[in-house]
Amino acid sequence: MLLRMTIPALISVLTLASLAPPIHADDYGLPSLGSGGSSVSIDEEHRLGRAWLRQFRAQTQAWQDPITQRYVESVLSRLLPYSDIGNTQVIVTLVDSRLLNAFAVPGGIVGVNAGLFSFAPSEDAFASVLAHELGHLSQRHFARRMERIEETQLPTMAAMLAGMVIAAGGGGNAGLAAMAGSQAAFIQDQLAYSRRFEQEADRVGLEAMADAGFDPQAMPAMFRAMQRLTSLQGGNPPEFLLTHPVTESRISDTQSRADQLRSTTSSGDPSYAMIRARALLKLNPNDPTQPMTLLRQDDPPKTAIRYLEALIAAEQNRTDTALDSLDRLARELPDLSLIPASAAEIALDAGRRSAALERTQRILRLAPGYFPVELLRADILLQTDPTQAFDVLRELSQQAPEDPQVFTLLAEAAGRSGHETWGHLARAEQLQLTGRIDRAIRQLEVAEEVAKRDNDFGMASRIQQRRKVYLTYREAAQQL
Template identity: 75%
Template sequence: MTRNAMLRVVTTTLVSGLLAFMPLTTPAQALDDGGLPSLGSTAGGISAGEEFRMGRAWLRQFRAQTQTWQDPIARHYVESLISRLLPYSHVGDLNWTVTLVDSRLLNAFAVPGGVIGVNEGLFAFAPSEDAFASVLAHELGHLAQNHYARRMERVEETQLPTMAAMLAGMVLAAGGAGNAGVAAMFGTQAAFIQDQLAYSRRFEQEADRVGLQAMTDAGFDPQAMPAMFRAMQRLTSLQGGNPPEFLLTHPVTQSRISDTQARADQLASPKSPDDGTAYAMIRARALLDQNADDPAQAMTQLRQDDAPPTAMRYLEALTDASRNRTDAALSALDRLADQQPDLTLIPASAAEIALDAGRRDDALARAERILRLMPDYYPAQLIRVRILLQRAPEQAFQELRDMSRDHAEDPQVFDLLAEAAGHSDHKTWGLLARAEELQLTGHIDRAIRQLDVAEDNAKQEGDFGMASRIQERRKAYLGYRETLQQF
């Protein structure tokens, strides 16, 4: 067997089905006293809480070794799609969070702790919202079927070590050490290869079936799923037999495509399909980010896939902004917003462009118009607090404290909170927020040292209540470090 062939077999065997895990009941974003996000119980054993901790530890390691795609508008869009699918996906009370990955590779994944990841490359590959949603529905199908729990029943005696080593290998591979990551996974579970390969294929078929029904019930076209599988197979042929990353973890066979097609044919397509404008606009953002040096490539791909004309005008506006033609960009976006008043991403994009161009008054006015209609629209909230940081740091601090409760898994919020606290005479909070940002990005030792500084500062200021809460937080961090050391 060639090295590449072995890589495909091992990766498919060990990762397929293990990228998607059972629903969790541990509160993902519950808050401790003092408004601090909880890291979960430190109790031993493979409980839902331990699974939650392991998955969120994986996310922090993942952030430490990969680049995330920092696009609040795109992330909000993905979250809205997942929210649309969830009621029909039978995942129970899933505590989930989304991370976007700055990678051209075609991939999406789910890991314990309700972490759902999407590579920027998936936007480039999926030509429509239905196609994109089919991948998300498939991932939620894994969660609904409890595939992680069912797989672990077969290796119960090595459950925790296997999980830790598997996730460690995934982190290594994601960080660019592909062969080392595969070797780590291979060394952990070599004895299970043949057995697990057939098992994972069954899991993939189950996830397809659940995902197909969920996307149909949510109003998406089920025909998009088999079409995506066929497109992935064609991509494999064009790449000389090297499958995209998604197919290494979710192998597609002809029988699987046939089964998915037969089932899709029995399901109804939406009577009034969405015109796909919102998705095409988000896709334009991803394509422009990937082709920043040659925006014409982004436009070419949109045209090839028959994107709505409105989305192409949106891309033209973003391109103008990237070339410092701010007035032209804002004028075009304002016209588009009048034509598409239900697409909040258009005025949010304008506010973002105005802020990036240094037009803070204009950006603030635009963001506040959005927030009057949608108070919880995260992209506009971020724009507003970034401006308030310069003008009214105390107000920014208070608003960011509220945001940190709603977005306890977002390192950017804690980064801004640390800055706001520093500018508004809340030194202890600034130190604490920086510790949170460090632990969220996988730098747990530095985070613990930062907590020690925060505790000393709280005591010097006579705030022994805060010092006590920080001591409790430190215990959580130490437990978290123990979890991280299993990777």
């Protein structure tokens, strides 16, 4: 979540705000202060979630790590067939924060803080949090809570929403004061609903975990660990517990349900421990001994220890040592693409472009379509063959239309390869994906001028259509 109250506030915006009348499916419309219909449609949830994600990106520090993101997506792909959320496309966003937190937003947005990897000792524990969040989505708790709000018909909605937006923007004290002024009966009603929804998400998540081959016992174990952490912090709960409070009765209920489900033993796959190593190093960049100490506490596979040692060697500019270690690991574990991908990253960071490019090409022959390496290859080509990079990134932008990093690279590749209009358009897309809509509109205007100058009327028409979407987005945003 955001700093302190920020994410709970933003999640509450989704929980408490009424929806405006439906807007075009591609406009990423924002919540409105006006009352909506009697229920929230799936399409409205989708639009609202995409809009929220853009606002979220504008106010948080993203953790740009395609290898970790691909891993999180792989865990979700195991859970999704058993989570009953239909054909919703899930978008993962990683947050550069040491706070223990994860969240799900209507429309299939799943967020994970780097701090969750630090706290969750195993893949099963990590999956238990994601399964719980998918449970909220499958039970459509946002839509149901919206209906409940309409039933209460209390006049405090605008004040509460305003307070939460203030808190989300960094004015914590003012936001909290505004929220504190809302009617207590309304808050108590929502808390009662929240407790029920948490129990439902636990139940659905536990069943999804068991069906997907994860150990459901990890969920009550995580709850107990969170409860212990709260005690150690003097009653100050982790960020996750601000929106997911844990009680003794909830732990008991979860334990009882887990006991009725099939438990599994660990497969021995070191992938999670390696991803956790990446997160620990990200959270402790100035003290490499700390990530190793934290990782060893939970008895990880020896291969994960060796992986972290290689990453630390790279941080210390011992590039050859790091690459040799990772190459040996890759030969021992040929099915784990994250290992050679990490080696290619290290080679590029050390300025060894030719070697890095050769490594990416080798990986893609064995694991075609592995997105982190596709993106890394495009980044390398930016320096050596901008025209080819442009072609690769245009294709990647079709595969990942919600990834700002792709459009950042595409804008640069377009500029270097002489595709001026595309450069401005890609930059506009990157800006709107990160919530900077006014700048995105200005960038589109420049792109349209260039397209008309070059007599590229097809591109000019495309840009005009995108501008309409951007303007609708801005109009909706101004209602908050």
